Amino acid sequence: MDQFHDIRPYNDDEVAEVLQNLVTTPDFINTIIGFRFAKWPKWMHGPLALVVKLALKRQVANISNVHEFQMRVADYMARMIKTTTTNVEYRGIEKLEKGVGYLFLSNHRDIAMDPAFVNYGLYLAGLDTVRIAIGDNLLRRPFVSDLMRLNKSFIVKRSANGIREMMAAFGQLSAYITESLTKDQSNIWIAQKEGRAKDGLDQTDPAIIKMFFMSQKKEKKSFAEAMANLKVVPVSISYEYDPCAFDKANELHQKSSTGSYEKAEFEDMDSIKNGIVGQKGKVVVTFGDVIKDGFETPEEFVEEVDRQIISNYAIQSTNEAALAMQLGQASTDTAFSRYLEECPQDLRDTVLAMYANPLKQQQKYLAK
Known part of the structure; x- marks a missing residue:
């Protein structure tokens, strides 16, 4: 008996069947459409679903x-x-x-x-x-x-x-x-x-x-x-940049201000x-x-x-810039400064801490 059957990765002999099931799964097809064709009008989703399904079938046929x-x-x-x-x-x-x-x-x-x-x-x-x-x-x-x-x-x-x-x-x-x-x-x-x-x-x-x-x-x-x-x-x-930084900061900010998220x-x-x-x-x-x-x-x-x-x-320029800004110093990283301009004002301190903390943590360790 396979004692790990419910947690393990798929074996080679299971791949083809799983792929065939995937390419006919509406939830999977709709997710791809939302991912790749987000700006297309909704009335196009029906025809797109057919095209995506056919394209996927071709791509997985030899896997x-x-x-x-x-x-x-x-x-x-x-x-x-x-x-x-x-x-x-x-x-x-x-x-x-x-x-x-x-x-x-x-x-x-x-x-x-x-x-x-x-x-x-x-x-x-x-x-x-x-x-x-x-x-x-x-x-x-x-x-x-x-x-x-x-x-x-x-x-x-x-x-x-x-x-x-x-x-x-x-x-x-x-x-x-x-x-x-x-x-x-x-x-x-x-x-x-x-x-x-x-x-x-x-x-x-x-x-x-x-x-x-x-x-x-x-x-x-x-x-x-x-x-x-x-x-x-x-x-x-x-x-250097975390694509989810603002979302993470929003979660941390809500937890600190309301106690939950x-x-x-x-x-x-x-x-x-x-x-x-x-x-x-x-x-x-x-x-x-x-x-x-x-x-x-x-x-x-x-x-x-x-x-x-x-x-x-590996300390990035964004880590150094964030710590400098926390200390009240001017940032020499103009790209990071522009990046912060896109951040909601109430999240800015949280985002700065997120980028500064790896450097501060490393400095603390190396000082031991």
Whole structure:
């Protein structure tokens, strides 16, 4: 029996059927129309649906496995990089070895683009792409789940209810990650904590580390031995501009002023879309060093992950400009000043903090 059937990515022999179902799913077709033809009149949506469906059928006709699907994704990724970034730089990727399964534990800024940029760097370097951890809160629409699982995503059951159900979900997830890394020699990408760091402060949740340990703890392995087996590599992702910055600031502002924030039903889908099509400027992805044994507790391990992620974070001109403006100094980055002019006045301080915090956090670490 496949103990991971409800959370794992799709296997090669499942790809063709899933794709055929996708291209006949009205919700999927309508989403593409809304994404690509948003400015077209609504009366055109009927004819467009037929055209889109036929075009998709042609595109997926020759895709029979996960690799072929990801090669199609790579084409879209190259196009997105050309139109929404000024430069993408990879640091430390030369330290990674082929045929080794790494657990990339990453800071989290963008729902889709963080693992996408990591994946693209590995692809360019001739290394295996990652299996991507994605929360079930993002999979409310079935076609989204299908697309993610076609692209080697596996599901984190955040909506589990009750202690027993949560522990069972964590145990299954821990076993899947351990088996992927040690048996399959597959790479894994997972964020250092649940949700994006909307305030720009990168901190690892110890619960993530404890979850990693669960499956090996049952085998009576020590924490240090278990974590060394997983070959954890901290990853720092830095965007010159965050396409979702104003939306994140609005959420933070509402929480601070009213004490709560209610997400719209498909707000996460909008964030994914904006993250993909929005201007990002320069993007830097830095791979840290494999964390080896010697860390005896989850708290010690967290400290090392945070040290690498924060120290390796590539400081952008926008981070420096934001901190200077917080200190009452004039910004020499005219592009960032123009960018802030588009920001609603009541959100400006929050946006400044969002961009300044990575630099302030790094300065604090390096001063230790």
